[in-house]
Amino acid sequence: MSSSELFREPSWRGLRPALPEYVAAEPAVTDFICRTLGEYGAISQLLLGGCAVGMFRFQPAGGDAKLVKLVPESRRSSMMQAEDIATWLAARDAPVVAALPGYPVWDGDYGIVVMPYLHGRRVEASEQDMALLGRSVAQVQKKLASHPDRLRWERATAERLADLMVVRSSLATGRLSCGPNPERLATLARDPMLDFVLQDMERVPLHGDLNPGNVLIVDGKAILLDLEDVFHSVLPPILELVLAIERYVLVVVENDAHAVSAGRAFVKAWQSNMGVATVTGSTDLVRVFRSLALRSLCVLASAEQHGAAMPDEEWNKFFLLEQLAGRRAHAIALIFEEGVA
Structure with missing residues (x-):
């Protein structure tokens, strides 16, 4: 698996997605999008934290708004797979959004993906929102379990994990030195207690990148976006649950009682919709939380090894998450306490 498939540039820096803003798109971009779509209207570019990303709101005259994504040729394979998966899931009433018929289309160095523009909001760390998220995550995982490409995804997952284990070994032995704190990274890589493979646990296809920027609450339902990681994420479901609790609850809620109530609502909803008694x-x-941070650090190390410039903020994000797991150990234990369901 290439380094470009291991790592995708994040749409924002830090742990909390920036609030979206829109500004008028450049005339050349507007012309390219309108010409490709074959219709004209107002086009605004999305900014996250003041930084432009390759997403646009297209408002045709007298029609509904659409979301347009410009995708570089280097991501063509992963984007095509992601949109095929989204279309397959949407046809089975899974809580995802799929591209409009006929998209993506490719023109020169870029592809264009057009989908409905969703008027929604971000998930809050409340019992209600976390229950909605748990329900949708379970529904998507259950649908993905029967996808006809599952065996191919399992092979891609095994290849990805093998690549990351090579990176981990290189970090642990000192053959590879990366990031702003290579000593700390090497220490984590050598820690025998950390295991992001979890070889003995049952695996299912996961969303794979369940960060707060990839879910919207729309009409009382959590809608999962951006499925570019599904095809290399046939993994133990505990990894997806841990990531959700980490990003949606522990990062934003300092109070343990609040964190436990929101986290339990997520776990209970996931269990109920998956039909499982234990998690x-x-x-x-x-250890799972800390191992997840190490896996992300290994992804950054692989990207840096292949020439990508990794800002210190991105490295420090995962060092912080590794520490957060130990600091919030009591809340974590209560959230996942057996018998929660």
């Missing part, structure tokens, strides 16, 4: 068994959950 963790004897798994050491703090």
Whole structure:
């Protein structure tokens, strides 16, 4: 698996997605999009944290707004797979958004994906929103379990994990030195307690990148966006649950009682919709949280090894998450306490 498939540039820096803003798109971009779509209207470019991303709101005269994504040729394969998956899921009433018929289309160095413009809001760390998220995550995982490409996804996942384990070994032995704190990274890579492979646990296809920028609450339902990681994310579901609790709850809620109530609402909804009685068994959950951070650090190391410039902020984000797991160990234990369902 290439480094470009291992790492995608994040749409924002830090742990909390910036609030979206829109500004008028450049005339050349407006012309390219309108010419490709074969219709004309007002086009605004999305900014996150003041930085332009390759997404645009297209408002045709007298019609509904659409979201337009410009995708570079280097992401053509992953984007085509992601949109095929989204279309397959949407046809089975899964809570996702799919591209409009006929998209993506490719013109020169860029592809264009057009989808309905969703008027929604971000997930809040409330019992209600976290229950909605848990329900939608379970629904998508259950649908993906029967996808006809699952075996191919399993092979891609195994290849990705093998690549990351090579990176981990290189970091642990000192053959590879990366980031603003290579000593700390090497120490984590050498820690035998950290395991992001979890070889003995049952695997299912996951969303794979369940960060707060990839979910919207729309009409009382959590809608999952951006499925570019599904095809290399056939993994133990605990990894997806841990990521959701980490990003939607522990990062934003300092109060343990609040965090536990919101986190339990998510876990209970996921269990109920998956039809499972237990989530963790004897798994050491703090280790899973810390291992997830190490996996992300190995992805950054691989990208840097292949010439990508990784800002210190991105490295420090995952060092912070690794520390957060230990600091919030009590809340984590209560959130995933067996018998929650």
